[in-house]
Amino acid sequence: MAVLGNILNPSKEASNRRFTHRLRACLAGFIFLLLAINAPAQISREYQLKAVFLYNFAQFTEWPPDAFADPQAPLVIGVLGRDPFGAYLDEAVRGEKINGRPLIVQRYSGIQDVQNTHILFISDSESKHLLPILASLQGRSILTVSDMEDFVPRGGMVRFLTTNNKIQLKINVNAVKAARLSISSKILRSAEIFPPAAK
Amino acid sequence: MLRNTPIKRKLTVIILLISTAVLLITCAAFFAYDLFTFRQSMVAHLSTLAEMTASTSTAALAFDNPKDAQETLSALKAEQHIVAACLYDKDGKFFAAYPANSPTNNFPTAPEPAGLRFEGSYLVAFQPAMQSGGLQGTLYLKSDMGALYERIRLYSLIVLLVMLGSFIVAYLLSSLLQSQISQPLLQLAETAKAVSERQDYSVRAAKLGRDEFGLLTDAFNNMLEQIHNRDLALQEAQQKLRQHADDLEKRVAERTARLSETIAELEAFSYSISHDMRAPLRAMQGYSDYVMENYGEKIGPEGQQYLQRINRAGMRLDTLIQDILSYSRAARAQMDLHPVDLEKLLDDIIQQYPGFQPPQVEITIEKPLGSVIAHEASLTQVISNLLGNAIKFVQPGQTPRIKIRAEPRGDDLRLWFEDNGIGIASKDLNRIFAIFERVHAERTYEGTGIGLSIVRKAIERMGGQVGVESELGKGSKFWIQIKKS
Known part of the structure; x- marks a missing residue:
């Protein structure tokens, strides 16, 4: 039985992250008192799952042919800013191949480092520079993913949304289309679509 | 079985049997073929369904969305023969079930190698859910054979109807056509019957x-x-x-x-x-x-x-x-026949005629003689004549000896008179019983030549026979034969 993405301390709002951090710390301390060593594992469990999701995006997304130098060129998953995944992302992609392509994880400190990337996770640490980052990625076939709350309305493509201890996806289909990417309808079916369809 | 049924019925029955047999075999062949292909197509159908469902479920598996998987599986409602289905994630853990909320022990605890197989009266499929070459999980589908049974029911009904219809048609046709053969035969039979009756x-x-x-x-x-x-x-x-x-x-x-x-x-x-x-x-x-x-x-x-x-x-x-x-x-004379005791008769005859008594003659009677059916007076005459002859025809100076004995012959009795007389030449044996026939000259032996004729006539009129065995010089054996009493 798959263990759902149980997160004891979900960070709902990016804006009051401080409070959240405090709350998380308090809770962590509380849980630490109760469960001693369980709390850090629970927190990282969220990103363990998200790391797998990042890898899964590679499977459900199609890039235009010019996104790769050649048919054997690796598919690059990049992390911009502070890396929340630790070793989980490397573990998730280790040894995996998608349509014959090996997977590579790259970490960038600034947008200028992002070169030949296919999936880019923009860490919360970059929230202040989000607009310039998104603007510089304009026209490039890079699937952008983030935890940030206003990521999608601002022009980001996929946002991880945690509700009821479950990670959901919110997807900006226009941005995806503009980047000449195609996300499998199987994902779209269960994701929250932006902009919402007119009723 | 059919030996005694009329030929009309026989022909009809034979035609019906043959057509029914042919039809049965044909139907059975079609039935078997169709069931086989239907089974194949069932397998193909389930296989397609499994592939489609598995493919649709990949995102739900990949993004850990059992609810979505549940929804995907619930689309199987449209397939009424799918009795159960479930998804396992790529680690082989139970992920989602159809119908929703079925207890997990309804399903295999872990996914099995991909493929389809018949399990009892169910067709079961394991289908890997792949996305871009990566395994996301495994789909399990369980289909009952209801469609197959429905097919069998339908086919049975069709076969039954076809059989019934063709039976009726065959019966009508054979009733019409059998007369081609039976009519001439029946007509022949009718004619033969008329002739013999x-x-x-x-x-x-x-x-x-x-x-x-x-x-x-x-x-x-x-x-x-x-x-x-x-x-x-x-x-x-x-x-x-x-x-x-x-x-x-x-x-x-x-x-x-x-x-x-x-x-x-x-x-x-x-x-x-x-x-x-x-x-x-x-x-x-x-x-x-x-x-x-x-x-x-x-x-x-x-x-x-x-x-x-x-x-x-x-x-x-x-x-x-x-x-x-x-x-x-x-x-x-009127011949009234009665039982006559021969011994008594002979005694009477010998008593009455002195010429039949010693010393003129020695008569030996081998008793018992028995009795016969005869006319007594005529029989007396016959015996007297025979004895008289025996005494008469002897060599001069010789004493005649006569032996009388009886010999049973079937229903008759033959009475022998054997003498020691002169005998009869074989050439004369045939004529001695004829009237007026004499063998010897009148001068040597007196006689009228009528005696033996009387013997024969009388015996014949009593329904009997007479005869003689003799040789010249060696005596004669006369016999009369009449019915015993």
Whole structure:
């Protein structure tokens, strides 16, 4: 039985992250008192799952042919800013191949480092520079993913949304289309679509 | 089984049996083929369904969305034969079930190798859910064979209807067509029956076609024609023969009547002649005796000798007449037959005639003799004559010896008279029983030649036979044979 993405301390709002951090710390301390060593594992469990999701995006997304130098060129998953995944992302992609392509994880400190990337996770640490980052990625076939709350309305493509201890996806289909990417309808079916369809 | 049923029924039954058998085999073959292909298509269908469902479920598996998976699986509702389905994630852990909320122990605890197989009355499939070459999980589908059973039910119904329909059609057709064969046969049979029942050979079978039955009918009619002709000829011949036989019988009866009339006339004539002759003979003898007594001395010795000669001749004539009368009696008298004790009869005869007693003769009787059915008076005459003959025909100076014995022969009794007389030459054996036949000259042995004729006549009239075995000089063995009592 798959263990759902149980997160004891979900960070709902990016804006009051401080409070959240405090709350998380308090809770962590509380849980630490109760469960001693369980709390850090629970927190990282969220990103363990998200790391797998990042890898899964590679499977459900199609890039235009010019996104790769050649048919054997690796598919690059990049992390911009502070890396929340630790070793989980490397573990998730280790040894995996998608349509014959090996997977590579790259970490960038600034947008200028992002070169030949296919999936880019923009860490919360970059929230202040989000607009310039998104603007510089304009026209490039890079699937952008983030935890940030206003990521999608601002022009980001996929946002991880945690509700009821479950990670959901919110997807900006226009941005995806503009980047000449195609996300499998199987994902779209269960994701929250932006902009919402007119009723 | 069918041996005694009428040929019409037989033909119909045979045709029905054959058509039913052919139809059954054909239906069975189609049935089997269709079920086989239907099973194949069921497998193909489930396989497609499994691939589609698995493919649709990849995102739910990849992004850990059991609810979405649940929804995907619930689309299986449209497939009424899918009784259960579930998804395992790529680690083989249970992920989602259909119908929703089914207990997990309804499903295999872990995914099994991909493929389809029949499990009891279910078809089961394991299908890996792949996305871009990566395994996301495994789909399990379980389909009942309801479709197959439905198919079988439908087919059975169709086969039943087809069988029923074709049975009716076959029955109608065979009823119509069987007359092609049965009609000529039945007609032949009818004709044959009419012929044998009424002995009417003028009946003819109608010819219905120029096939083998036609040939048969022709042959049959030909045969009837021939039989008819022969029958007519036979009847004619029989009639002629009967007429002939009637004629013949009539003629024989006529002649017999005439003959017996003649014989009766003759016998009556001889009887009356004999009878009437005795009176003048008596007169002659009486007067010659008278002359002899009263005038014997006057006529001298020579005259006396002549008179004696006349007398002797008269006596001979008397004997002759008496014999003829005896013969006539034997021939004409009423023969009432009664049981006769032979020993008593013989004793009586020997007592009555001194000539049959010693020392004239030695008669030996081998007792017992038994008794016969006979006319006593005639039998007495017969035995007397035979004994008389035996005594008469011996060598001069020899004492006659007679042995009498009886020999049973079936229903008859043969009485033997064996003597030591002169015997009879074989050339004469045939004629001694005829009237007036004499073997010896009158001078040697006296006799009229009538005695044995009387024997034969009398015995024959009693329904018996007579005979003799003899050799010249060695005695004779006479026998008479009549019915035992």
